[in-house]
Amino acid sequence: GVLFGRLCEGECEAFEELVRRYWYPLARYARSVTGDRFSAEDVVQETFAYLWRTRPNLSPFGSVRALLYRTARHIALNESRRARVRRRHARGMGRLLGEPRGDTDIEAALEMAARAELRRLLEKHIGALPFRRRQVFLLGYVHGVPQGEIAEVLGISLQTVRNQMSAALKELRHRLRTYAE
Numbered sequence: 067g068v069l070f071g072r073l074c075e076g077e078c079e080a081f082e083e084l085v086r087r088y089w090y091p092l093a094r095y096a097r098s099v100t101g102d103r104f105s106a107e108d109v110v111q112e113t114f115a116y117l118w119r120t121r122p123n124l125s126p127f128g129s130v131r132a133l134l135y136r137t138a139r140h141i142a143l144n145e146s147r148r149a150r151v152r153r154r155h156a157r158g159m160g161r162l163l164g165e166p167r168g169d170t171d172i173e174a175a176l177e178m179a180a181r182a183e184l185r186r187l188l189e190k191h192i193g194a195l196p197f198r199r200r201q202v203f204l205l206g207y208v209h210g211v212p213q214g215e216i217a218e219v220l221g222i223s224l225q226t227v228r229n230q231m232s233a234a235l236k237e238l239r240h241r242l243r244t245y246a247e
Contacts, residue, residue: 071126085114091209092138098204099142109145113138132215191241195234202227203234
């Protein structure tokens with residue numbers, strides 16, 4: 067759109083508007099990938115830094131939203147991999163040094179316990195979806211990204227997006243129905 071074109075020309079106001087418009091939705095999305103608020107903030111910051119750095123080489127005719135989500139997804143997945151390696155290393159060092167093994171998810175467990183039961187169940191079942199299906203569902207229903215842009219963000223066909231979305235909804239309805247009975 068026009069805003070993307072202005073960004074590509076180096077207009078700071080356009081960049082600031084994109085940050086205002088997409089910072090929080092991207093942070094929520096990044097948190098769904100990394101599972102950590104602080105990592106998600108880092109992901110969004112890196113996403114916008116990448117956008118600014120690469121603006122002269124971008125085509126202003128694409129979807130800036132798809133570009134932002136695709137970039138955030140890539141950075142978040144890399145951050146998740148790095149975090150898993152760090153946790154594994156820390157656990158290994160703890161065993162080596164004879165330290166007691168603690169639950170690394172205590173904070174997350176306490177946070178979930180404070181939420182309403184339905185939300186907890188829904189998050190549990192969304193988290194249990196296969197990875198691609200979960201990504202399609204979160205982008206579409208939680209972040210309101212149109213299906214065509216989801217396909218672009220994830221590098222899959224529009225039909226695959228539709229199939230994954232349908233399967234996610236069917237699976238969530240089935241799992242939640244057993245709790246409603």
